[in-house]
Amino acid sequence: VHLVESGGSEVQPGRSLRLSCAVSGFIFSDYGMHWVRQAPGKGLEWVAVISYDERNKYYADSVKGRFTISRDNSKNALYLQMNTLRPEDTAVYYCAKSPGMAPIDSWGQGTLVIVSS
Amino acid sequence: QIVVTQEPSFSVSPGGTVTLTCGLTSGSVSTSHYPSWYQQTPGQAPRTLIYNTNTRSSGVPDRFSGSILGNKAALTITGAQADDESDYYCVLYLGSGISVFGGGTKLTVL
Numbered sequence: 366v367h368l369v370e371s372g373g374s375e376v377q378p379g380r381s382l383r384l385s386c387a388v389s390g391f392i393f394s395d396y397g398m399h400w401v402r403q404a405p406g407k408g409l410e411w412v413a414v415i416s417y418d419e420r421n422k423y424y425a426d427s428v429k430g431r432f433t434i435s436r437d438n439s440k441n442a443l444y445l446q447m448n449t450l451r452p453e454d455t456a457v458y459y460c461a462k463s464p465g466m467a468p469i470d471s472w473g474q475g476t477l478v479i480v481s482s
Numbered sequence: 483q484i485v486v487t488q489e490p491s492f493s494v495s496p497g498g499t500v501t502l503t504c505g506l507t508s509g510s511v512s513t514s515h516y517p518s519w520y521q522q523t524p525g526q527a528p529r530t531l532i533y534n535t536n537t538r539s540s541g542v543p544d545r546f547s548g549s550i551l552g553n554k555a556a557l558t559i560t561g562a563q564a565d566d567e568s569d570y571y572c573v574l575y576l577g578s579g580i581s582v583f584g585g586g587t588k589l590t591v592l
Contacts, residue, residue: 399581401528408586409520409528409571414579423579459527460589468518468533475527 366390366471368460380450380480386443386460386473394418394438397463399446402456403475412458414451414466415446421466428454450480486510486574488584489493494562494591502587503554511554514576517555519548522569522586529572532557559589567591 370419384399387472391409400412413424422434443460457475464470486508494500504517511517518533530539532548535555547558555574559566572584 401504401583402509408569409522409573409583411573411581411583414581421579425580454532464507464577467581468516469575469581470518470539472527472530 366462368462368471368473370458370460370473370476373458373478375479377481377482378451381446381448382478384445384447384458384460384476384478386445388441388443388460388462391462393436393441394439397466398434398443399441399461399463399469400432400434400438401459401460401461401469401472402454402478404453404456407456409450410456414463415443416466423466447478450478452480454478455480470475470482484576486572486582486584488570488572488587490585491588491590494559494566494589496562496564496591499558499560499590500562501551502557502559502570502572503551503590504556504574504584505554511550511555511574513550515555515576517548517550518573519546519555519557520571520573521566522571527571528571553570558586562591564591 366388415434459475460473461469485506487505519531522528536548573585
C-alpha cells in the first residue's frame, strides 16, 4: 500500500489550493478515503471522508463549506480542494484509506500547507 | 459536542505494561465505533497499530493489543521498549461518516 500526497505550499489567506493523493498497491475503488490534518505541534484532526463510489462525502465542521473532497477511480487519485483558506488551516495534510467509511488503516507521508500573509 | 478523551501523558518502565484509554465525553465506546490506534513519532506520519478495536496492523508486534475495557477503548503495550516512546492517538467513528480523533497520549518510557 502506497499513498503519496502532493500539492502543499504556502498561500495567502483567502486563496485556494488543491491537494492530491496518488495511491497504489490496493484496489482504490474498493476503499473509502480520508484527509486528516495536523497543525504544527498539535494532534491529528479528521477533515473529510469520501466513499468508494464518491456518492457519500462528509466533512468536519471546521472545513465544511470551504473544502471539497473528490476522487478519480480511473486515475487512482484522491483530491482535496481547499477554498477560502485561513491561517488556522496551516497543517500537514495526510491522505488515508479505510474499508468503508472507517476505520483508517493506512496513511500517506503528508504534505505541508502554510496559510500566511 | 462529543469529544474523544485520552490521557495527555503516561509513563512506563522498560519491560513494563501500560494501558492507554480512549473514551467519550458522552456515552460508552463500543466496537461499533471501530476504535483504532496510531503511533506517531516527531516528524513522521502516523503508523497504524490497531484498527477495528483489536485487529493488529501488518508488521505490528503482538506486544500491542486493543480491547474494550469498561466504557472505553484500550491500547495495551506489554514489555515496553525504548522505541515505544511516542505519541499515541485513538480515533472513533461516530456515525454519519464522521470520525473524531482523541487529543493523543504522550508515552514516556523511563
